Amino acid sequence: MTTLTDLANKYNSDKGDRVGCCHRYTSLYESLFAPYRDRPISFLEIGLQREFCQHQPDCPSLRMWLEFFSQATINGLDISDFSDVEIPRATIFQADQSDARRLTEIAEEVGPFDIIIDDGSHASAHQQVTLGALFPYLKPGGLYVIEDTHWQPERSVERREGIETMLTIFKRFSIYGESIKSPYLSDERCREIEQNVVRCTFSHPFVDENARPQKRSMIRDISRRVLKGKSRQSDQRLFKLIILEKKAMEDRSGFETTAVQMTCDAV
Numbered sequence: 243m244t245t246l247t248d249l250a251n252k253y254n255s256d257k258g259d260r261v262g263c264c265h266r267y268t269s270l271y272e273s274l275f276a277p278y279r280d281r282p283i284s285f286l287e288i289g290l291q292r293e294f295c296q297h298q299p300d301c302p303s304l305r306m307w308l309e310f311f312s313q314a315t316i317n318g319l320d321i322s323d324f325s326d327v328e329i330p331r332a333t334i335f336q337a338d339q340s341d342a343r344r345l346t347e348i349a350e351e352v353g354p355f356d357i358i359i360d361d362g363s364h365a366s367a368h369q370q371v372t373l374g375a376l377f378p379y380l381k382p383g384g385l386y387v388i389e390d391t392h393w394q395p396e397r398s399v400e401r402r403e404g405i406e407t408m409l410t411i412f413k414r415f416s417i418y419g420e421s422i423k424s425p426y427l428s429d430e431r432c433r434e435i436e437q438n439v440v441r442c443t444f445s446h447p448f449v450d451e452n453a454r455p456q457k458r459s460m461i462r463d464i465s466r467r468v469l470k471g472k473s474r475q476s477d478q479r480l481f482k483l484i485i486l487e488k489k490a491m492e493d494r495s496g497f498e499t500t501a502v503q504m505t506c507d508a509v
């Protein structure tokens with residue numbers, strides 16, 4: 243059976259293990275998204291990519307998701323204009339993810355969603371605005387994934403002004419049990435997220451079965467330090483994904499809760 247990593251490589255997405263940064267997120271997504279694979283879910287990805295690779299000039303990951311989720315309605319959103327791209331079963335919106343009002347309009351039109359992936363600008367302020375706008379449109383039991391949390395764009399206001407990363411905000415919340423605070427989220431939305439996120443996972447997918455044992459033990463040590471709240475600056479950079487799992491409905495009519503394991507990658 244074709245794996246999600248095969249599909250990422252086929253469509254030249256850097257979520258696989260052959261193209262660009264080779265993030266290898268697909269190894270984790272494969273198991274995380276398996277329960278959704280043949281269901282008619284509603285899916286949204288922010289950040290589509292253009293001219294990344296001459297062999298696949300548009301929307302590599304969107305094409306990958308379409309093949310993986312055979313029954314899904316796939317939506318994509320990007321600040322760039324993709325109006326010349328027509329992909330059956332996919333709808334593409336042009337929007338700036340820092341524009342909460344526009345995100346709400348789109349979510350009203352095609353939401354709510356079972357899975358949302360933020361692979362847009364990666365700027366923390368944008369990620370926070372986007373979470374605030376879209377969290378209400380994540381279905382009960384749904385998954386909200388924020389990619390590339392180890393990095394902030396060069397010359398960004400985040401770097402200049404030291405805006406907190408999502409990693410810091412959610413580490414405080416899920417590891418230290420502190421309230422979520424953000425200048426980009428209303429208090430009401432912060433409380434809503436606190437009350438409805440049942441699991442918050444920091445992850446750096448580990449796929450290399452043949453990784454040297456010392457690498458594996460180093461990763462285990464990092465995981466332990468992070469969980470005990472004793473992480474070092476360099477440890478935090480290794481966590482590339484934040485996965486938020488929304489509380490399923492009381493009557494369990496949403497999807498079964500997915501158990502998300504903490505995983506780490508070879509360094």
Ligand SMILES: C[S@@+](CC[C@H](N)C(=O)[O-])C[C@H]1O[C@@H](n2cnc3c(N)ncnc32)[C@H](O)[C@@H]1O
Nearest residue numbers: 255289290291302303320321338339361362363
């Ligand atoms: C890393 S690429 C997406 C890669 C793609 N998901 C994949 O796996 O192949 C990031 C995309 O985010 C888009 N982007 C950057 N800033 C954005 C913003 N403020 N709002 C929406 N999209 C943005 C860029 O145009 C670019 O296409």
